[in-house]
Amino acid sequence: MSSRPLRVGAPPRSLSLAVKIVLTLLYVIPLLWIILEALKSGAQTLTAPNAIVFSPTLATIGSVIGEAGGSVLLSFEVTASATVAVILLGVPAAYALSRRTSRRWNRTVSAVLIILLFLQMVPQPMTVIPLYGVLVRWHLLGSIGGLVLADTALVLPFSVLLLRPFALAVPSVLFEAAALDGATGRQTFARIVVPLLRNGIATVGAIVFITVWGEFIYATNFLSQGSRYPVSALLAQQIGKYSADWNTLMALALLTSLPLLVIFLFAQRRLTAGLTLGAVR
Amino acid sequence: MAAELQSEPLQGLRDTASAGSAVSGRRLRSPAPWRYLIAPGVVIGVISVYPLIKLVQIAFSNVGPTNLIGSWSWVGFANLSAQLHSHVLWAAARVTLELTVMLLVSDLVVGFAVAAVLVERSRTTSAVMSLMTFVWALPPLVSGSVWKFLLASDGPVNGLLGNLGMKPVDWLASPHLALWSVGFVTSWAALPFATLVLRGGMLSVPKDMVEAAAVDGARYWQTQLRIVLPQLRPTMTILAVLAVLYSFQGFNFIFAMTSGGPGTATVNVPFLAYQQAFTTFDLSAGSAIALLAMVVIVLLAIPYTLSVRREEQA
Numbered sequence: 396m397s398s399r400p401l402r403v404g405a406p407p408r409s410l411s412l413a414v415k416i417v418l419t420l421l422y423v424i425p426l427l428w429i430i431l432e433a434l435k436s437g438a439q440t441l442t443a444p445n446a447i448v449f450s451p452t453l454a455t456i457g458s459v460i461g462e463a464g465g466s467v468l469l470s471f472e473v474t475a476s477a478t479v480a481v482i483l484l485g486v487p488a489a490y491a492l493s494r495r496t497s498r499r500w501n502r503t504v505s506a507v508l509i510i511l512l513f514l515q516m517v518p519q520p521m522t523v524i525p526l527y528g529v530l531v532r533w534h535l536l537g538s539i540g541g542l543v544l545a546d547t548a549l550v551l552p553f554s555v556l557l558l559r560p561f562a563l564a565v566p567s568v569l570f571e572a573a574a575l576d577g578a579t580g581r582q583t584f585a586r587i588v589v590p591l592l593r594n595g596i597a598t599v600g601a602i603v604f605i606t607v608w609g610e611f612i613y614a615t616n617f618l619s620q621g622s623r624y625p626v627s628a629l630l631a632q633q634i635g636k637y638s639a640d641w642n643t644l645m646a647l648a649l650l651t652s653l654p655l656l657v658i659f660l661f662a663q664r665r666l667t668a669g670l671t672l673g674a675v676r
Numbered sequence: 677m678a679a680e681l682q683s684e685p686l687q688g689l690r691d692t693a694s695a696g697s698a699v700s701g702r703r704l705r706s707p708a709p710w711r712y713l714i715a716p717g718v719v720i721g722v723i724s725v726y727p728l729i730k731l732v733q734i735a736f737s738n739v740g741p742t743n744l745i746g747s748w749s750w751v752g753f754a755n756l757s758a759q760l761h762s763h764v765l766w767a768a769a770r771v772t773l774e775l776t777v778m779l780l781v782s783d784l785v786v787g788f789a790v791a792a793v794l795v796e797r798s799r800t801t802s803a804v805m806s807l808m809t810f811v812w813a814l815p816p817l818v819s820g821s822v823w824k825f826l827l828a829s830d831g832p833v834n835g836l837l838g839n840l841g842m843k844p845v846d847w848l849a850s851p852h853l854a855l856w857s858v859g860f861v862t863s864w865a866a867l868p869f870a871t872l873v874l875r876g877g878m879l880s881v882p883k884d885m886v887e888a889a890a891v892d893g894a895r896y897w898q899t900q901l902r903i904v905l906p907q908l909r910p911t912m913t914i915l916a917v918l919a920v921l922y923s924f925q926g927f928n929f930i931f932a933m934t935s936g937g938p939g940t941a942t943v944n945v946p947f948l949a950y951q952q953a954f955t956t957f958d959l960s961a962g963s964a965i966a967l968l969a970m971v972v973i974v975l976l977a978i979p980y981t982l983s984v985r986r987e988e989q990a
Contacts, residue, residue, distance in 0.1 A: 405796045406896050414793040415804050421864065422811045425822045428832060432825065445835035484719055487712035494709040507713070512981050514724050516973050520927045520950040521966035524959055525727035525734065528744050548723035551716065584712070609815025612927075616954065630817050634824070634932055641825050648818045659810050667809060667872060 429652070432645035433459075440642040459646040463629055467650060470625040473539060473614075474607045477546040481554050481603050482596055484547070489558035489595075490588050493565070514552040522549070523616055530617060537619035545613045550606050554599050557669065561595025562588065598669035601662035605655060626651050735963040744959065755964035765965060767940060768948040775859050775944060776923040782863030783919045784912060787870030792900045794871060795878045805875075808868035816865065820932025823861045824848065827933075851941040854934050858942050862929050866922060870915060877911035878904055910983070917980040924973060945969045 405411075432440070434451035443449070492504050526545055527536070535541030565588060573583040589596075614628035624632070630651055633644050659666070735755055737748035759765050794801050811819065826833050827847035834844035847857045881904050889899040927946045930936060936943040936951065943951065945965060953962025 406793045411793050411796065414790065415800055418790065418804050419807065422807050422868075425819065425826060426811070428826060429818070429822050444830060445832045484716040488716035491709035491712035496709065500710070503710070509981055510725075511720075513974065513977060514720065516921050516977050517728065517970065518924050518927065518946045518966075518973075520946045521731070521969065522724075522727060523950065524953045524962050524966065525730040526723070528730060528734075529723075529727050531745055544719075544723055548719060551720055552724065555716065580709070605813050609817060611815075611817055612950075627815055627817060630815075630821065631931070634817065634821050635935070641828075644821055645825065648821055652814055652818050655813055655815070656810070659813055663806060663809065666813070667805070 429645045429648050432641050433649045435642045437640070437642060440640070444641055455642045455646045456649070459643060459650055463626055463647060463650055465623055466626040466629050467654070469539075469623055470608060470627065471654070473543055473546065473625055474604055476543045477550070477607045478600055478603045480543065480547045481551055482600060485551060485554040485558050485599065486589065486592060486596065487584070488551075488555045489562045489592075490584060492555065492559050493562035494570075508556070511552040511556055515556065519549060519612055523612055526613075527616060536617060537622065539618075542613055542617050542625075545617060546607045546610055549610070549613070550603050554603055557599050557602070558592070558595050561592050561598075565591050594665065595669075597662065598665040601658055601666055602669060604658055608655060609651075731963050732967060734959055735967040737960060739959045739963070741957045741959070751960075755960045756968065759961065759964045759968060764940065764943075765945070765948065765968075768943050768945045768965075771855060771942060772924065772944040774855060775862060775926055776920055778856075778859035779863055779866060779919045779923045779926070780916060783866060783870040783915055786863070787867060787874050787915070788900075788905070788908075788912075790867065790871045791874035791878055792897075792904070795875055805868075805872070808871065812865065812868035812872075816928035817932050819865055820861065820929045823857075823864075823929075824933045827857055848934055849938055851938050854938060854941050858926075858929055858933055861933065862923070862926050865929070866919070870919075873911060873915055874908065877908045881907045913983060914980065917976065920976055921973065924969065 431447065432444075433456055434453070435444075435446075435449060436452050436454055439446070439449055439452075492507060495501055495504075530536040530541045530545070533541075535544065569587050569591075570583060573587055578586070609627050611625075611627040611631040614625045615631050618624055618628070626647070630644075630647050633640075633647055733748070736750060736752060738751050738755075739748050794805060825831055828834075829844060829846060829849060833847065837844060846853060848854050885903055885907075886899055889903050890896075894902070924944075924946060926944060927950065930942050930944060930947050934942045936947055946969065949962045949965040949969065951962075952958050952965060956962075
């Protein structure tokens with residue numbers, strides 16, 4: 396009966412500390428190595444790739460920014476377009492699937508939800524084969540528009556499923572009040588549903604941004620050779636090359652990660668909440 | 677473009693539609709919401725569902741790079757049966773299974789233990805959770821490539837071993853170890869998500885249950901295992917299904933770290949399908965493998981779908 400009752404139901408302190416230290420090391424060290432390696436010159440990487448003490452240089456990062464800066468901008472273009480498209484398509488869908496207006500409609504909702512759950516499970520590499528053919532037929536292969544379309548379709552099912560609980564949380568009293576006031580369906584949607592979904596839109600927007608930013612399978616296959624690639628696809632190509640240009644590779648990895656750090660700092664709490672929600676609903 | 681699709685082509689039909697949908701007596705007349713599904717439905721139908729139908733068609737035909745656009749000759753089950761008799765596919769299935777088991781153990785066992793420690797709210801806890809969530813948010817290619825570097829034969833991990841007087845280990849070049857390395861990194865990348873979900877579940881376990889056990893003198897882990905764990909069963913089930921699906925998708929880390937090597941030691945089923953289609957350009961073989969994998973996924977997805985629906989109706 397010493398200090399225990401004060402921390403009822405809490406893990407033993409020493410164990411808790413040990414686990415936190417191990418986790419921190421396990422997750423911080425890789426991040427630190429990215430930065431450390433990106434600060435080395437080519438010669439330093441060749442002679443002592445594992446050195447922790449060295450004179451850092453910004454030359455590698457500088458030259459990578461010079462070469463891949465355009466790719467970062469292209470990534471922004473593709474990712475922002477896909478994110479906007481997903482929100483524009485996903486919010487109405489989530490709204491429609493959250494309403495229970497008639498028994499027939501409820502059955503339709505169930506069927507659509509099952510289709511979305513299934514689509515969300517199809518491994519992305521397997522969709523590349525048929526999508527390739529479809530994009531060729533529509534003359535969209537090699538175009539940014541085709542890539543944005545493919546990315547949108549990739550994350551839309553998941554986004555609708557994630558947005559739906561937010562739409563379900565809109566109290567149905569509000570719809571009834573709006574109908575009493577003579578609001579059209581469209582007005583109800585634009586003035587009541589969309590503002591109330593702000594949190595959900597921010598959460599899903601952040602998750603979609605993160606996913607599309609890191610997407611490389613479509614980007615490497617659906618853009619034409621020799622054209623400019625998004626930064627994730629550039630990273631994929633660098634990885635494929637047999638060389639020990641670790642400093643360049645890590646500088647590129649750093650450049651790929653930095654925009655996500657910004658998104659993460661803004662959206663961390665929503666991400667945490669949204670991910671838990673998405674997994675359980 | 678999306679905005680265009682969304683503008684209302686059916687404004688005039690609205691009244692008829694709402695009158696047609698039999699709204700139950702108590703509710704007020706509300707228009708059928710189906711028109712909000714038109715634009716997303718068209719996009720999903722055309723870019724997600726239609727290609728899947730094409731995939732099935734390619735799996736039953738003879739399609740290579742030359743006749744991708746053109747006529748396909750129907751070959752029936754020939755591709756599928758060729759794949760089912762191919763030991764390459766079975767080797768890939770085994771790799772998939774092994775990766776799945778590793779991921780399941782990591783998500784459920786390690787995830788549970790980590791969440792049980794991180795469930796206590798404190799400043800250090802939220803710092804560790806933030807760090808882990810950020811790593812989870814990184815593109816798999818970034819985390820995959822840094823681990824490729826860390827585990828390289830002359831990389832930092834072996835450098836450390838050397839300083840400790842140990843021999844270097846072929847983490848990624850040995851056929852036996854490579855799969856373990858890929859499994860470790862995949863689990864490492866998935867652990868933050870599992871922890872987040874399980875921790876969320878733990879926080880919603882009624883506090884007095886836990887406190888009552890503690891007052892009765894139960895030790896922390898006893899409480900966690902006998903009282904908290906049973907409460908987490910639904911969360912654990914969903915997490916297990918997600919882990920299986922995720923490991924099917926575990927393509928990114930293989931791509932980043934080993935490209936399936938050494939030899940074919942780390943080729944899983946999606947990677948094999950991709951290789952067949954885009955390295956060998958045998959689109960039919962790749963599609964046949966993808967189709968077989970999808971049948972397995974559908975079977976695995978049934979309990980998940982049912983559990984989601986049950987929750988829906990509750």
